[in-house]
Amino acid sequence: MTMIFGIPVQAFLGQLLVGLINGSFYAMLSLGLAVIFGMLKIINFAHGAQYMFGAFVGFLLLQWLNIGYWPALILAPLVVGVVGMAIERTMLSRLYSLDPLYGLLFTFGLALVIEGVFRYYYGVSGQPYAAPQALAGGTNLGFMFLPNYRGWVVFSSLVICLGTWLAIEKTRLGAYLRAATENPKLVQAFGVNVPVLLTLTYGLGSALAGLAGILAAPVYQVSPLMGSDLIIVVFAVVVVGGMGSILGAIVTGYVLGLAEGLTKVFYPEASNIVIFVIMAVVLLIRPAGLFGRDA
Amino acid sequence: MAELSTRPTEAKSTARLEWLLVALGIVALLAAPFFFYPIFLMKIMCFALFACAFNLLLGYTGLLSFGHAAFFGGAAYFCAHTVKVWGVTPEVGILIGTAGAAVLGLVMGFFAIRRQGIYFAMITLALAQMFFFFCVQAPFTNGEDGIQNVPRGFLLGLLDLGRPLNIYYTVLGVFLIGVFAIWRIVNSPFGMVLRSIRENENRATSLGYSVANYKLAAFVMSAALAGLAGATKAIVFQFATLTDVTWQMSGEVILMTLLGGIGTMVGPMVGAGLVVTLQNTLATSGFPVTIATGAIFMICVLLFRRGIVGEIYAKLPGIKK
Numbered sequence: 044m045t046m047i048f049g050i051p052v053q054a055f056l057g058q059l060l061v062g063l064i065n066g067s068f069y070a071m072l073s074l075g076l077a078v079i080f081g082m083l084k085i086i087n088f089a090h091g092a093q094y095m096f097g098a099f100v101g102f103l104l105l106q107w108l109n110i111g112y113w114p115a116l117i118l119a120p121l122v123v124g125v126v127g128m129a130i131e132r133t134m135l136s137r138l139y140s141l142d143p144l145y146g147l148l149f150t151f152g153l154a155l156v157i158e159g160v161f162r163y164y165y166g167v168s169g170q171p172y173a174a175p176q177a178l179a180g181g182t183n184l185g186f187m188f189l190p191n192y193r194g195w196v197v198f199s200s201l202v203i204c205l206g207t208w209l210a211i212e213k214t215r216l217g218a219y220l221r222a223a224t225e226n227p228k229l230v231q232a233f234g235v236n237v238p239v240l241l242t243l244t245y246g247l248g249s250a251l252a253g254l255a256g257i258l259a260a261p262v263y264q265v266s267p268l269m270g271s272d273l274i275i276v277v278f279a280v281v282v283v284g285g286m287g288s289i290l291g292a293i294v295t296g297y298v299l300g301l302a303e304g305l306t307k308v309f310y311p312e313a314s315n316i317v318i319f320v321i322m323a324v325v326l327l328i329r330p331a332g333l334f335g336r337d338a
Numbered sequence: 339m340a341e342l343s344t345r346p347t348e349a350k351s352t353a354r355l356e357w358l359l360v361a362l363g364i365v366a367l368l369a370a371p372f373f374f375y376p377i378f379l380m381k382i383m384c385f386a387l388f389a390c391a392f393n394l395l396l397g398y399t400g401l402l403s404f405g406h407a408a409f410f411g412g413a414a415y416f417c418a419h420t421v422k423v424w425g426v427t428p429e430v431g432i433l434i435g436t437a438g439a440a441v442l443g444l445v446m447g448f449f450a451i452r453r454q455g456i457y458f459a460m461i462t463l464a465l466a467q468m469f470f471f472f473c474v475q476a477p478f479t480n481g482e483d484g485i486q487n488v489p490r491g492f493l494l495g496l497l498d499l500g501r502p503l504n505i506y507y508t509v510l511g512v513f514l515i516g517v518f519a520i521w522r523i524v525n526s527p528f529g530m531v532l533r534s535i536r537e538n539e540n541r542a543t544s545l546g547y548s549v550a551n552y553k554l555a556a557f558v559m560s561a562a563l564a565g566l567a568g569a570t571k572a573i574v575f576q577f578a579t580l581t582d583v584t585w586q587m588s589g590e591v592i593l594m595t596l597l598g599g600i601g602t603m604v605g606p607m608v609g610a611g612l613v614v615t616l617q618n619t620l621a622t623s624g625f626p627v628t629i630a631t632g633a634i635f636m637i638c639v640l641l642f643r644r645g646i647v648g649e650i651y652a653k654l655p656g657i658k659k
Contacts, residue, residue: 138639144456145639148402148638149635149636151592151632152631155629156629156636158628159628159632162628278460278463279464282461316471319464319468323465326453330453
């Protein structure tokens, strides 16, 4: 059997794939955080809970209405996004004039409520959610066996990340968004409805989390706790990348996912702290983050 | 907020009123174990000290740490381990726990103070999570089981802490010492510099203060005092588990401080009392604590950001903070 650094190549690539999958979710979630932070100057602590909410919407659609994966892929982000917009409109929008820390505390409370509700009804154990028929099985790539669904996750997360980046950098609405980030008052004076833009942004960010959740449902089990541990890792990713750049958030997400996968190969005990270690090192060398502008 | 025109006699009478209230509070705490369940009171005192230590950082320095559970739970582990395995007396165990938390605070603070505001919160959260994973894997913490059956032992080798009143008054002593230390720090010249950093960091820098060093010092002190609370809790409950190092615990202490009143001396204690009481009540009702905690968070942030004690202060002019 072929070996790389004394590790069988199959195991090596397998862990790398796991890392890439994790990285896909880190990228999607830190992208959503960066989009929300860019406009609202709020760190959305509820992002992990919204990710879990997205997975549960998919699960419940199947349980209650027998609606399968593909419609859920559209419906779950929609539901999460609409709920997010309602929360922004009724509550979050009251906090914009305050210290951003209040936004963090509010969304932390929100995360606890969402998580608490699902925990109350579904306990802490995971619920299985099957991958769709079309993506069952796997493909032999010659050097490794690739489960189709995992390939799909990597592919779609790349499309989502690139799509969001293009939408913000290249479209008119994106230009409004960026302008409102720089100078909301001026943009408002030009006749753009900034409060609606803020609501849409929070909706979009929440929907991204929901979409990541439904994509994750067949990979990990659907569990009320799936978001809370993830969000802390994503925070570390965001600190490493700096939230100044959307592309930076995406790239950092994938790279750190891969770094985590590699650590699993060589030193498994450290695999769940390696991202935090990288964060500490980056703080020493470049406190503003790899892609960040100095605050 | 304070009335600048307050005449000296008024100020004196307010101060006298404050001392009277403090004395009444101490008397009440001395008498309390005869009326309430001592373990419950000791739990409140441990959390009240924890929240006051946290408030030293949030309320007086303006730094929101989302990782204070690491110091609270970490000190509990250090204390429980040294008392149970090394066989040291409880006061030595508590001191070791406190010192351990201070060292941990020095390391975490060193990284965290490199960023401000929201980033500071996220970094402390991530570092505390790292410590959590360390506690899951390190052999001395016994993983999921935690350190059980920690002997309460004899204070200074003499006083049997197995007796309810002895341990109660010991915990009360620790609590009062801790709160007094915080009060001294806050009202010292050092504390004034911390407040100036909270109000305007750039200005403090331009006045020649080494802001980073002051922040780090405040962080270490806050961590050590949180550790004092955690180590004492380990002696009271005779165990140290992973619960105390989770991010939920970091959130809980924020809630206590926010609910009671950020930047007030008494607020965190009131908040701790309310949150612990609420948890005890809900524990038997079947209603999930997480939902209640989260809802209180949202309500506090939306409706009364000054907290209960802060709102009372705001309603009653003439009482200084």
